[in-house]
Amino acid sequence: MTDKKEKILSAALELFANDGFNATSTSKIAQKAGVSEGLIFRHFDNKKGLLNAIMGEAESRLMELFTPMMQEENPKKIIEMYIEMPFSVDESQRSFWKLQFMLKWQEEYYNPDKLKPFLDKIAIAFKELGFKKPELEAKHLEQVIESLSISILREGKEGKEAFKEFLLEKYNV
Amino acid sequence: MTDKKEKILSAALELFANDGFNATSTSKIAQKAGVSEGLIFRHFDNKKGLLNAIMGEAESRLMELFTPMMQEENPKKIIEMYIEMPFSVDESQRSFWKLQFMLKWQEEYYNPDKLKPFLDKIAIAFKELGFKKPELEAKHLEQVIESLSISILREGKEGKEAFKEFLLEKYNV
DNA sequence: TATATTTGTAAGTGATTACTCACTATTTGG
DNA sequence: CCAAATAGTGAGTAATCACTTACAAATATA
Numbered sequence: 001m002t003d004k005k006e007k008i009l010s011a012a013l014e015l016f017a018n019d020g021f022n023a024t025s026t027s028k029i030a031q032k033a034g035v036s037e038g039l040i041f042r043h044f045d046n047k048k049g050l051l052n053a054i055m056g057e058a059e060s061r062l063m064e065l066f067t068p069m070m071q072e073e074n075p076k077k078i079i080e081m082y083i084e085m086p087f088s089v090d091e092s093q094r095s096f097w098k099l100q101f102m103l104k105w106q107e108e109y110y111n112p113d114k115l116k117p118f119l120d121k122i123a124i125a126f127k128e129l130g131f132k133k134p135e136l137e138a139k140h141l142e143q144v145i146e147s148l149s150i151s152i153l154r155e156g157k158e159g160k161e162a163f164k165e166f167l168l169e170k171y172n173v
Numbered sequence: 174m175t176d177k178k179e180k181i182l183s184a185a186l187e188l189f190a191n192d193g194f195n196a197t198s199t200s201k202i203a204q205k206a207g208v209s210e211g212l213i214f215r216h217f218d219n220k221k222g223l224l225n226a227i228m229g230e231a232e233s234r235l236m237e238l239f240t241p242m243m244q245e246e247n248p249k250k251i252i253e254m255y256i257e258m259p260f261s262v263d264e265s266q267r268s269f270w271k272l273q274f275m276l277k278w279q280e281e282y283y284n285p286d287k288l289k290p291f292l293d294k295i296a297i298a299f300k301e302l303g304f305k306k307p308e309l310e311a312k313h314l315e316q317v318i319e320s321l322s323i324s325i326l327r328e329g330k331e332g333k334e335a336f337k338e339f340l341l342e343k344y345n346v
Numbered sequence: 347t348a349t350a351t352t353t354g355t356a357a358g359t360g361a362t363t364a365c366t367c368a369c370t371a372t373t374t375g376g
Numbered sequence: 377c378c379a380a381a382t383a384g385t386g387a388g389t390a391a392t393c394a395c396t397t398a399c400a401a402a403t404a405t406a
Contacts (some may be wrong), residue, residue, distance in 0.1 A: 002383070020278075026364060036385045041365060043383090094310035102278050105193075105271075136339040143320035144313060151316075154283070158340070166309040175353070199394060209355045214395060216353090 005043045007033040012050050017095035017102070021051055055109055061093070066118050075125035080173040082122055082141065083164060086149040087157055098153045116140075143172075150155060175201055178216045180206040181310040185223050190268035190275070194224055204327075228282055231273060234266065238289050248298035253346040255314065256337060258328055271326045314344075 011033035015024040026047055030037040044050040065088075069081040089097060103109040119138050144167070152160060153156035184206035188197040201222055203210040217223040238261075242254040262270060276282040292311050299307035317340070325333060 004384075020193065020195055022193060025362075027362085037364090038366080038386070039384055098278075105275050105327070107327075118347065125307060133339060136336060139336060140317060140339070140343075143317050147316035147320050154278070163312060166306060166313070170313075177354080198392075200392085210394090211356075211396080212354055220394065 004033070004035050004039060007055060008035060008040055008043060008050070013054050013099065014095050016051065016054070019104070054096075054099070055103070058095070059114065061096065062114060062118075065089070070118070070121055075128040076173040078121065078125040079141070079171050080168060081128075082145060083167045083171070083173070086145060086152050087160070087164065089149075089152075092109040094153060097149070101150055101153065177206070177208050177212060181208060181223070182217060182227060186227050186272065187268050189224065189227070190272040193275070194286070227269075227272070228276070230269070232287065234269065235287060235291075236261070238317060241301055243291070243294055248301040249346040251294065251298040252314070252344050253341060255318060256340045256344070256346070259318060259325050260333070260337065262301075262325075263321075274323055275327065 012024070012029045015032060026040050027037050029050075030040055040047075040050065044053060049155065058121055065085065069078055069085070072078050072081060117141055122141060123134045123138035126137045131137045148160065148163070181202065185197070185202045186204060188202055199213050200210050202212055202215045202223075213220075213223065217226060240260065242251055242258070245251050245254060292315055295314065296307045296311035299310045321333065321336070
C-alpha cells in the first residue's frame with residue numbers, strides 16, 4: 001500500500017462519515033488527500049469501489065474490538081466488557097464506526113450475521129448466570145449498547161458514565 | 174395545498190427515504206410526481222426547502238403517536254403503550270419515520286428536546302412503580318425502543334413479537 | 347366579463363459530477 | 377543497467393445537477 005493510496009482512503013473515510021457518500025465528490029477527496037483526482041481511479045475501480053475498500057475493513061476492526069471479550073470465560077466479566085465497549089472505542093476510529101452505523105440504512109452494507117457470534121457469546125453468558133431467556137436477554141442488551149454507541153458517536157462520551165454505572169449495577173457485574 | 178404540490182411532497186418523501194437526500198435529484202422527484210421539474214421550484218425555494226417542508230411535519234406526527242400515551246394515568250399502562258408503540262406505526266408512515274431516523278446523523282435535523290416531554294412521562298411512570306432510578310430507567314427503555322423501531326423500519330414487524338412479549342414481561346405490564 | 351394572480355410547463359442555464367486519457371516520474375526485477 | 381511495470385498528473389469528457397426564465401393555462405377576484 002503506497003503512501004498516497006492510504007491518504008486517499010483516510011480522506012475519503014472522514015468525508016464520507018461527515019458529509020455522506022453521495023455528498024462527497026471525488027474532487028473533494030483528492031483535494032483533502034493532496035493527490036490528483038485521477039489517482040483515485042488508478043487505485044480504485046470507481047467511487048463505490050473506494051467505499052467498498054473502506055467497508056472491507058469492518059470485519060477485522062470488529063474482531064479487534066471483540067477479541068478480548070471472546071477470550072473471556074467469566075460470564076459476569078463478559079457482560080461487563082460488553083457494556084464498556086462503546087466507551088473503549090478509540091477516537092481515531094470514530095469516523096469509521098460512524099460510517100458503519102450510517103450505512104446500516106443501505107441494505108447493501110447491512111449484515112447482522114457478522115455480529116452473530118458475539119451475540120451468541122453474550123447469550124451463553126446470560127445462560128450461565130441463570131437468566132430465564134438468555135437469547136432475548138442478549139438481544140435486549142445488544143439494542144441498548146447499539147443505541148448507546150450511536151449516541152456516543154454523535155455526541156461524545158461526556159455525561160454517559162452514569163448510564164454505564166446504571167447498566168453495570170442492573171446486571172450486577 | 175394543490176394536488177400536484179402534494180404529489181411532489183409524497184414523491185420526494187419516498188425517494189429521500191429510499192435513496193437518501195443527496196442521491197435524489199429534483200428531476201427524479203418531478204418524474205415520480207408526474208409534474209414538470211420547474212414546478213418544484215415554484216412551490217419550494219430549493220431542494221433543501223422541500224426537505225424542510227417534509228421534516229416540518231415531524232412535530233405533529235410525533236404528537237399523533239404519543240398523545241394516547243400522554244393522556245394515560247396508569248403507570249403500567251404507560252409503559253405498555255410505549256413498548257407497543259413501534260408496532261403501532263402505520264405502514265403508510267414508514268417512509269416518514271425511516272427518513273426521520275436517517276437524518277438523525279445530520280445535526281441540523283437532530284433534536285432530542287422534542288422527545289423530552291415523552292421521556293419525562295415515562296420517568297414519572299417508573300417512579301410511581303417504585304423504580305430506584307426512574308430517569309435512567311426511562312433512558313434505558315427509550316434506547317431499547319429506539320433500536321427496536323429502527324429494526325422494524327428496516328426489516329418489518331415479523332418475528333419481533335416474541336421480543337415485545339419479553340419486554341412486557343420484564344417490566345411486568 | 348375583464349383583469350390580476352396563481353399554477354403549470356418546456357427549454358434552457360452554468361456549474362459540478364464521476365470518470366478517462368495521454369503523458370511523465372518512479373520503482374522494480376532480470 | 378535497462379526495460380517493464382507501476383504510481384502519479386492534469387487536462388480533458390459527456391452526463392447530470394439544482395435552478396431559472398419565458399411563456400401559457402387555469403383560477404380567483406372585481
